[in-house]
Amino acid sequence: MRRHVQLSIKQLTAGYINGQLSPLTVAEQALEDAAKLKTLNAFVCVTPEQALQQANESVQRYTKKQPIGDLDGVTIAIKDNFCTTNVPTTCASRMLKDFVPPYDSTMSARLRQAGAVLVGKTNMDQFAMGAGTVDSIYGPTKNIWSEDLSQDNWRIAGGSSGGSASAVAAGLCYAAIGSDTGGSTRNPASYCGVVGLKPTYGLCSRHGLIPLVNSMDVPGIFARSVGDCVDVLNAVAGPDSMDSTSIQQPFNKLQLPEVDQIDLRSVRIGIPKEYHCDGLSVEVLETWTKVADLLESAGARVRQVSLPHTAASIFVYSILNQCEVASNMARYDGIEYGHRAADERSTEQLYAQSRAEGFNQVVKTRILTGNFLLLRKNYDHYFEKALRVRRLIAEDFSRVFEAQEDFEKVDLLLTPTTLSDAPLYKDFITQSNRDQCAVQDFCTQPANMAGIPAISIPVRLSKAGLPLSLQIMSNSLNEQLLLTVARWIEAQVGFDSLKSLQRPAERL
Template structure:
């Protein structure tokens, strides 16, 4: 176990400042670990030259007492659907296997200017379409908690940001950036036993994030603890003139008070009855009840609430997702950028062959289905109706956070993140991509439909020794309250995010 891994971001930054360790040493270890843990397939590519250059510059700043921020010198990873200048950005696809981004995504630009050290680009489901990180052209990502990493006996890392979650859970980096369209940050965070934040829509710029579903996509943050997540959010959040969907008002840094000053007495916690759904494992249900009881004993007011359109949400999400996918994927035609088929004698043949070669079956299926929903004869029946139900889903959340009768108001919703522990790969692939997402995203995608913030945090280990996590949701721009409650729960359960590293080392 690397001693520095026992430190949080703030503590590591302090150790850089007092000279007890250096960004160069930490970067060297991170790159070495990434190679040693190659079997996990967390990374599509490492960026050693860039990392060592950034670490060297960070070390100089600390020496001169001119550090840029609390993340100066901190190792990070970025999902491979965020553009980084002069680095390949592939979306884990053949279509973009040779695409070199000409500019930086705003998220990475802000981290870079704050002094963060990029270890590499992480694996993902192709074009972020999936919940397992098993549909990458570079192969699937394995969960570090797996009992067996050979053949097909390992556990999935979740998706589509599974590479980012795996890298953080394995202790390779302190934080990673993912994207979250229907749970793609929280789902892998749950399976890998780390913290995963989906922020309010528009709080973090999407500029440079290759889009899946523009109306739901948000950059997400994966860390080993709540405090580290706050540090990263404070660096990357805020308006961006390059993204018209960002919230225009200035972002004020979030401050989570010391644990002893967090008071949850009279906090109103809602337990949505619709999230007690088919497929919810007994152990996840018990964990959910246990945390609700802990909160109630501590003085919080816990009550059952109803989000009546939850059951319809996954169907609405599926329709809107595929409609926007059909639109977004139209840009990949072999003309401007990306893969281009050869020896075609007409524009139509070029389009057809390029897209046939460049997309996997999951992407093709969503494009075809989305275009079917958008046909003139189907537009009102599917797309418009889905938009109307989406509004009802958003109203469900508004009715619990800001009801007409203030006596029924809640501050936080407590739910499962995923319905089970991380599935075995060999079991997971028995289902189609569509069926996988319908099950795995049941508890997560409603927050994307409503644009509200949600966070997943690990609670305990299952009887199989695998992480079980829960999700907290709050009203729009309620991140500070989410962090306070999550930090309090984190202290009560004392889940050791480093235990996975020990498990891996013991097995190998």
Template sequence: MNRRLPLMLKELSECYRSKAFEPLAVTEQTLARAKNLKELNAFIRTTPTKALHQAEQSVQRYKQGKPVSILDGAPIAVKDNFCTKDIHTTCASRMLQNFVPPYNATVYDRLERSGAILIGKTNMDQFGMGSGTVDSIFGATKNFWSESLRGTDFRIAGGSSGGSAVAVASGVCFAALGSDTGGSTRNPASYCGVVGFKPTYGLLSRHGLVPLVNSMDVPGILTRTVDDCAAVFNAIAGPDQHDSTTVKKPFDAILVSEVDRISLKGLKVGIPVEYHCDGISGEVLSTWSKVADMLEDAGATVKAVSLPYTSASISVYSILNQCEASSNMSRYDGIEYGHRSDENSSTEQLYARTRAEGFTAVVKNRILAGNFFLLRKNYDTYFQKALKVRRLIANDFDRAFREVDILLTPTTLSDAPLYEEFTKSHNRDQCAVQDFCTQSANMGGIPAISIPIKLSEKKLPISLQLMGPSFSEKALFDVAKWIEAQVQFVECYLDR
């Protein structure tokens, strides 16, 4: 089967219905493509046996004229911090290298029930601690848009969901799940030229997502188009009895408007002045300005707004991230599951050796920092104060959304850096830079979407981000789809 696969889920479903393609043949082709693109290191493991079994079931449903959804027969990938029953879930760490969950994460379970076909589990920074997908025991993931893939002469994929972004960008799958704690879906989406979506906190279940920062973690979605992103979101959103943080109100599917029916007249778009920050590239600035002008020409009102606590958000995010991470990492003690050291003569030594062997320096540093902030003598000075400033950051968004409907910002400050440039800095320093425009949305719990706009002079994707008030997913999808139609970035893939 040599024909190019469609770029969108809707087109794929129509091909299945018309019998132009069959799910089994498409699955075989995507597995072969994953194997041919192994050098990108997007996958920790592929799942051919499961994928082919799911594809055969999908074939039967289409023959009976009873596909269960638009996702029926669509190849997808899942970041390796989502539990998948009887399939290894490693978090790219030695600590969980041999862990096989006995249950599915809710979001993956819902995708499976929708007929999606799991191609494999994708690479990531260990336990989601990073913004490059370079800190994995399985090696770094390489950006699909890299000029070269030789040695260390490649572009990073972004992180920590870089494997999922590359899997989608390279055409191995139509959609992928990531997780987003401070931009870990939107950051790699920006660098890899795909759509990256972080929903309102509580609309997607976190059950089965290995936790990093419970108060900020959300499942994220990566696709090539906005319509595909909405389709996946509709399939997995809604209350979950296994997750008390999900919104209890029943979820109504979002219908994204057709492009010719999307009107921007009356739309108020905010440009946060604080996002004009040090280190932002001229190309990102010009792209930001161009899209703002595009929206204004279409009838939207574009105005400057202020989010004054933006300058404090990285410090606050760092403290809260490390505090919650240190708490979450305490469960890995070598007793119940995960790696267990063979060198021990006491319970205390078992804990110490297991954690010394299972965690990398990045994870250890965050645990130590978090424990320091949570010491009784430091608790009020750091953790409590960070919580108070987090509330002020959320209040910034509340005030801004009284003036405007959505915010338009960069996603990342530049196009994808070279691996050698990126790894010269400390992991924590890189996260502070790379997540500048994304992490505050997690502290506010608001939805955000990254959309690819153009290729830079280096032929690398440049993306922008839309943010809206809680539960404004419909508006974000509509505006993002309108921008997508104007810039036509998806055509860039036709030459790849």
């Protein structure tokens, strides 16, 4: 294992400052390791020329004692649905296979401004429609925690941001950017044993993020520790005039207290009874109980709460997702950009054939279903009703976070992230895409409905030696408390994500 991989981002940059480490050496080793672990299929595009150039620039800045940000020289990967100047952005689809954006997404631009070194674009489910990173034109991404990476005896990385999670878990970068529409950051973070943060909707700009569901898409962050997650969030969060959904109030950088200074006696933790659902594994339930007991022992007030519309959330999400997909995918017509079919005699034939060739079956199904749901005769019955239930789901969260009576109010919610450890690929693909998402996103999706922040943190290993994680949710713009408590839990459970580098037998 590379010695520097064991360091946090702050420790890494401190090593740059004192000359013990070099951004160029770290970048070179990251590229070398990405090639060695190509079998994981975490990347759809590695960017060696850009990475080495940015690393060299970082070396020069450190030589002059003038780093430009907290991420200067830190290796980062970006999900392949964020636009990156002169680097392909394909959404893992044939439709955008040759698309090279002439501009950066705000997330990419702010990472550059903080001095980060881009090592590559990561694999994903096509147009972020999935929960396993198995529906990419580049093939599925594998989980480094797998017992065996050969044939079909490997574990999924989760989705749709599985490539980003896999890259961080494998030590190929210190952090990675994903997107989270229904759990697409927290789900793979859980399966890959890393930290996955979904900030408050609008806290991080969506400009340059190729949309799935505009009203729920949130840029997410993967890292191996809560502290590293905070460092990345501080670099990318804040208002953006290019994004009308961006929160316009200034973002004050977060400063987490040291673990021994965290006092939980005033913190109120809610345990939503509806998250004790069908399919929840015994090991996840035991993990949930263990951490709740740890919090209570430390003085936190832990009590059961109710979010009564939780069970309806996945159905509402399915309707709204497909309706927005139908709208967003309409731009891909084979004329302005994207894949264009050859030798079609009419405009209508060109549209039809370009989309037939450019989209996979999952995308086509969602487009057709969304258009059906938006028909005039169906609009009120499906779309309008789904919006009403979405409001009820959001009100469930408001009720527990903003209750007038102190004994009814909670500050945080503690739940499972996923219902089990990472499934085997051969078992996962026996389900339809819709069924996969309904199961895998049950605990994560409601947070997107309400636009609240949520984080997945690894807690322990299952009997199969795979990560088990829990989720913490809080009220909008309450990232400070959310991440503080997450850091405390992280310190108590002592999960070592670097153990992933010891599995399977052949490692770096």
